[in-house]
Amino acid sequence: MEISIIALPLIASIISGFFGKFIGDRTSEIVTSLLVSISAILSAIVFYDVIFNQYEANIKIATWINSGSLEVNWSMKIDALSSVMLVVVTFVSALVHIYSIGYMSHDPHKPRFMAYLSLFTFAMLMLVTADNFIQLFFGWEGVGLCSYFLIGFWFKKETANAAAIKAFVVNRVGDFGFALGIFLIFYLFGTVNYTEVFNQIPNVADEKLNFLGIRINAIDLICILLFIGAMGKSAQIFLHTWLPDAMEGPTPVSALIHAATMVTAGVFLVVRCSPIYEYSELALNIVTVIGMSTAFFAASVALVQTDIKKIIAYSTCSQLGYMFFAAGVGAYNVAMFHLFTHAFFKALLFLGSGSVIHAFKDEQNINNMGGVWRKLPFTYALMIIGTLALTGFPLLSGFYSKDAIIEFAYLSGTTTGYYAAGIGIFTALLTSIYSWRLMFKTFHGNYNNKEINIEETHESPLVMLIPLIILSTGAIFAGFIFKDLFIGYQGINNFWNESIFFLEPLSTDHPPLWFLVLTPTLVTLSIPLAYYLFVKNKNFPAQIVNFNKPLYDFLFNKWYFDEIYDTLFVKSSKKFGLFLWKFFDIKVIDGFGPDGISGLIKKFSIKANKFQSGYIYQYAFIMLLGFSAFLTFLIVK
Amino acid sequence: MNFPILSSLILLPSIGALFLFFTRSKSENKITVKYVALFTSLVNFFLSIYLWFLFDPTTSAFQFVEDRVWIEGLINYKVGIDGISILFIILTTFITPLCIISVNNSITKRLNEFLIAILVMETFMIGVFCSLDLVVFYLFFEAGLIPMFLIIGIWGGARRVYSAFKFFLFTLLGSVLMLVAIISIYWITGTTDVVQLYELGIDTKYQNLLWLAFFSSFAVKTPMWPVHTWLPDAHVEAPTAGSVLLAAILLKMAGYGFIRFSLGLFPSASEVFTPLIYTLSVIAIIFTSLIALMQEDMKKLIAYSSVAHMGFVTLGIFTNQQQGIEGSIIQMISHGLVSAALFLCVGVVYDRMHSRLIATYGGIITIIPKYAILFMVFTLAALGLPGTSGFVGEFLILMAAFKDNFLVAVLASLGVIIGAAYMLWLYKRVIFGKLINSELKKMIDLNKSEAFTLTCLAIPTLYFGFYPEPLINIIEVSISDLIDTYNFSVASKQ
Secondary structure, three states: OHHHHHHHHHHHHHHHHHHHHHHHHHHHHHHHHHHHHHHHHHHHHHHHHHHHHOOOEEEEEEEEEEEOOEEEEEEEEEOHHHHHHHHHHHHHHHHHHHHHHHHOOOOOOHHHHHHHHHHHHHHHHHHHHOOEHHHHHHHHHHHHHHHHHHHOOOOOOHHHHHHHHHHHHHHHHHHHHHHHHHHHHHHHHOOOEHHHHHHHHHHHOOOEEEEOOEEEEHHHHHHHHHHHHHHHHOOOOOOOOHHHHHHHOOHHHHHHHHHHOHHHHHHHHHHHOHHHHOOOHHHHHHHHHHHHHHHHHHHHHHOOOOEHHHHHHHHHHHHHHHHHHHHHOOOHHHHHHHHHHHHHHHHHHHHHHHHHHHHOOOOOEHHHOOOOOOOOHHHHHHHHHHHHHHHOOOOOHHHHHHHHHHHHHHHOOOHHHHHHHHHHHHHHHHHHHHHHHHHHHHHOOOOOOOOOOHHHOOOOOHHHHHHHHHHHHHHHHHHHHHHHHHHOHHHHHOOOOOOOOOOOOOOOOOOOHHHHHHHHHHHHHHHHHHHHHHHHOOHHHHHHHHHOHHHHHHHHOHHHHHHHHHHHHHHHHHHHHHHHHHHHHHHHHHHHOHHHHHHHHHHHHHHHHHHOOOOHHHHHHHHHHHHHHHHHHHHHO | OOOOHHHHHHHHHHHHHHHHHHOOOOOOOHHHHHHHHHHHHHHHHHHHHHHHHHOOOOOOOOEEEEEEEEEOOOEEEEEEEOHHHHHHHHHHHHHHHHHHHHOOOOOOOOHHHHHHHHHHHHHHHHHHHHEOEHHHHHHHHHHOHHHHHHHHHHHOOOOHHHHHHHHHHHHHHHHHHHHHHHHHHHHHHOOOEHHHHHHHOOOHHHHHHHHHHHHHHHHHHOOOOOOOOHHHHHHHHOOHHHHHHHHHHHHHHHHHHHHHHHHHHOHHHHHHHHHHHHHHHHHHHHHHHHHHHOOOEHHHHHHHHHHHHHHHHHHHHOOOOHHHHHHHHHHHHHHHHHHHHHHHHHHHHHHHHOOOEHHHOOOOOOOOHHHHHHHHHHHHHHOOOOOOHHHHHHHHHHHHHHHHOHHHHHHHHHHHHHHHHHHHHHHHHHHOOOOOOHHHHHOOOOOHHHHHHHHHHHHHHHHHHHOOHHHHHHHHHHHHHHHHHHHHHHHHHO
16 A cells, blocks of 8 residues: 555656546546545545554665665654655645646646656655655655656746756755765665665764865764755755746646645755764754754745736745754654645745736736736635735744744744844844735735726636645634644653654643744734835835835845856856866867877878978988988997 | 587678679569568578577676687687677678668668678678687777778768778778787787787786787777767768668777777776776767767767767776676677668658758657657667666666775766756757748658667667666676676785
């Protein structure tokens, strides 16, 4: 049964990808959605088993690479951590499959699209159920590949193609660190199997290495290298540039890959490696700092963007930052909890925005929307739920997970922890403002679209709304229901079992009351504030922009990361490549090598040719010269 | 003595070539000629598969050994295989028939002679991988130059003569030194028999010079940086089938030579020169990847990427570890499949549009979708995506390199990033995008034989990506033995 969870999406993908032409669009859509849904139900059963029976398994499917002391298997590890991921991935995936039937109804390449979605699901499941680092890496690159395919799905769009390549290559930069991390693990432990590695960690806790001239603790180095991989996949600051561009892909893709599942793989990696990270204070601090910087950075950029999907993309970036700093302060279970709830409300928001884009016939700029909440009542209501959950409005799912992150950061008692908590609260306020800005500009105020009449906008079909409704139930209730299981005191002992490792048990204290009510209050108060700013008094934000033009430009251009990277890496590599080719290969190597030699020989032979003039007296003269030189030589000797 | 299976493998293609030589090539029997060549190479392929079945992977001793006196007291014709060589033989017999199938109307003149060149080439290649005598090895190794020289020089493109001579100049230069080294080995030890030399060992004081002489020949053929510049020119001018043979098999002779002779005969010199190899490999990986990024000609791009891929191979071999050498062999097999396929892919569009320039294309995914899918598979294999054979080799090599030297592994891993960039960018510019050039609309998708050859290459590429065990099993014992001997002789000489 467990294996079929992974196998069904793969089969779905093969059927739709290779036989889509023969079985028709509708059949491929139904087959893929059905198989992935079955996989979701099976995952739910496994999850149930894990919760109530402490079910664990490590199934070996086949040998993969067996070279010398390296042994890698295709395998499936089921424990609390992977079962959570199984449920998240298969459920969101199934819903996105169904939603896509409606969303992609006008696209000529439906079977291909469905095949990619299913293939992605397969790769993601391989990633989360791996029992060793190399299978994890397989899934890791596999999801990257599917993401590449799906971002570039509309292959005629230049921007989509560029975004697809950017996503893949930036991820490769992360993977570079990740792969080095795996090499180091193999170097130190002679194995890449999780359990075997984790068991040996305490033995090397004090081992130092000389890495490229830096003397560093071995475990610190492993953690940092792995985290570079996580930063790439989870779009953390410095390696985040691909995520906003990835919005070029169809919206269901953004919901599945770039919100709910793939981008959380980095968080999953850190949590999975908690037995290593627990021994590295340095790495945990780095994780916290990167996490909180990303949370703040992305929220600040989201404040001023105008593309509805890019706002949500930056919001994802920011929420991933929260998950990382939760992991960084040692609250891995809280990070997983936020990952879990985030999957619901972020997928909901993306699919909702897809519904809006659909209604506006592919318009994505929120300045060209507005005033349509009566026309799109369901989408509006569902997106309100998503926004409330995202901002952490009391009693919705985001409230439980995000506030828990801030609390645990505060309780960790370290300086970074306090900073993280402070930035967490401030970012929560920003989150609330940009989210409501999006909602108000999209649905309230005046109707601003000049291309299509307001009468033409329409609510989405049922096949798109039903997944939204299911997700919204999750966005409302997931936090409340699963709170005790994920982060309750009983949960730490029972549910997570061995899958998350705590060197020291998490603090069971409670932060002071004022601290507990601070975030929810700010979040709630920001709703009327946003309403005032973006609906009532629109001149006010414009004035703020005018007064702070440089700051606005800085935020609007996303802190200029793209421009800096372009000159620093892209252009310079191209220039250097051109130099190596045109100058070094052609001028130096060939110039002094074959071309130079043949040129020399040619010159020489031309000289020699001139010698053969055909005049006897010249020959005789040369002979005489030679003969006398020879004689002189003999005499002198 | 049993049935001389190795000699049969070596001679069969030549017999086919001889047969072709005596048939008059007229326009109406073009097809027949092709079938004769194909038949010969297929028989050879099945024979090599049979060899695989007979092969005993549990021993590192040479198998199917044939030993005949050639020149009394001087040279013996001695052939035999072990785990290191057998995969290369199968690769050769596998690629050759595909190559012959791919020969189509683009070869307009002297088809007969072209096929003869390919078959003779096969003889020499198999000879290289079988020979257990240095002189025999040298003869096959150098003879392989001649058909390739002719293929480029006669059936090549506009600048074929320049490229052919460049190819010849470079490769000959190294070879002369190797010949001198072989003669010296004979004077030092009194034999050129590889098996005996393995047992005798060569005195450490001679090893460094001998190693350098062999290196100069192998480095050019690999090709290693900075003696790689002949390769892009040769590829650009060579006809498709020539490029395929060159990339898939000819380049592997040097990698094989490094393992068999440099590591096997001169262990302590190999130890001394490992830093040199590391440096050149890393430079090759990074520099040529960057150069590949900037190419405008599809064939040149793939040629430069070959140099980078072979950089990984040389890096892996000299890590002198199980994972490294196994990775190198898998990388060579994988590169044999993938580069062959990529050159065939270029050939497909070249036959239709007569342009190798990337800028000619763009937006052809809807026009030739089957091609787009297969091209994607090989693009991914070339950038080393897990699940393709390219990943297994590269990853094992880097893993082994990391054990030996952090810096080298870190720098070489950078090549993996650039690799993704140039391959995906190539694919994007050729396949995706808007269809601007309206001429492209007339392109027709893969015909049956093209689809067949590319699928034949795609299947093992993916299969060995998911399940490389058959490859690893067959080479494992021979390599671990090689490493043991190596370590033993290095340790005993210190």
